[in-house]
Amino acid sequence: DVKVTQSSRYLVKRTGEKVFLECVQDMDHENMFWYRQDPGLGLRLIYFSYDVKMKEKGDIPEGYSVSREKKERFSLILESASTNQTSMYLCASSPPGTGVFEQYFGPGTRLTVT
C-alpha cells in the first residue's frame, strides 16, 4: 500500500521560529510536492521536487524553502515563521512519467503560528 507520512499532525510555533516539516514516502516516487491549504483557496503549491537535490518553485514559495537530500524525504522549512503561515500543510508524491499522474497525499500538518 502506498504511504506518505508527515512528521506531525499538529504543530504550534511562535513568530520568528524556524520550522521544519518533514514528509516521507515509501513508494520510491521521484516526484514530491508541498502544498498549503486554506479555507476558500483550495490547495496552493509551494514547492516541488522531481529528483534528489532538485527543487522547483510552485505558486507561493515566498517565506519557504525545501530540502531533498534523499529520494524518500522532502522537507519544508519556514525560515522565520509568521502568523500568515498558519495553515494546513500537505505533502504529496507521484511516480514519474508513463501516464501515471495521480498524487498520493500525507495526512497533513496543521500549523499554528502565534
Next chain:
Amino acid sequence: SQQGEEDPQALSIQEGENATMNCSYKTSINNLQWYRQNSGRGLVHLILIRSNEREKHSGRLRVTLDTSKKSSSLLITASRAADTASYFCATGGYSSASKIIFGSGTRLSIRP
C-alpha cells in the same frame, strides 16, 4: 490563479440520493482528476480522466469531461454517510512532474 473551479461550493443531500458536482477550468489540459478529503485529513485520489476520454466509471462514481466547454462533472450515485467529505477537481499537465492545479472544492454533506 486557480485552474479548476468547483460548483456548488457546498451541497447537502439525503442519504441514498445522487450527488453531482461540477468543475470548470480555463486552459487546455492533459487530464483531470477528482480527489476526496475527509475533514482534517489528506486528499485521496478518486479517478482520473484523460483529455481524449468523455466518461469514466469507478464503482459508484461517474466522471464526465467536456473539453469543448472546459468542464467536468462528478456524479456519486446512491450516496452514503461515508461520502460526506470535500471533493476537489485538479487539472494535470503533460508529465507527472507538472503541476497539478486544484480548485477550491465542493463540501458534500449526506443527511441520514
